[in-house]
Amino acid sequence: xxxxxxxIAEVLRSALEATHVEVEDESHLHxxxxxxxxxGGGHFRAVIVSDQFEGLSRVAAQRVVFGALGxxxxxxxxxxxxxxxxxxxxxxxxxx
Numbered sequence: 382x383x384x385x386x387x388x389i390a391e392v393l394r395s396a397l398e399a400t401h402v403e404v405e406d407e408s409h410l411h412x413x414x415x416x417x418x419x420x421g422g423g424h425f426r427a428v429i430v431s432d433q434f435e436g437l438s439r440v441a442a443q444r445v446v447f448g449a450l451g452x453x454x455x456x457x458x459x460x461x462x463x464x465x466x467x468x469x470x471x472x473x474x475x476x477x
Contacts, residue, residue: 406423443463
């Protein structure tokens with residue numbers, strides 16, 4: 382995991398009291414794009430498991446994540462793809 386991915390994962394764990402967070406830095410897949418530059422925000426993909434998603438639609442859960450990322454969306458992140466789960470949903474998908 383890259384330094385930026387580690388920082389993003391820590392913010393999500395803390396802000397969302399997440400039980401599971403995976404953040405993958407995919408910036409290298411976007412060579413030549415603004416998000417691939419070291420000075421630009423990166424491209425990331427994440428899986429996030431939190432009780433805070435309980436009862437929320439997929440879009441509402443994503444808004445919670447974007448709110449938790451706050452300033453990082455302006456500085457460290459150019460693109461952020463995510464899948465959100467409640468703990469029960471994660472377990473039903475075979476997650477551990």
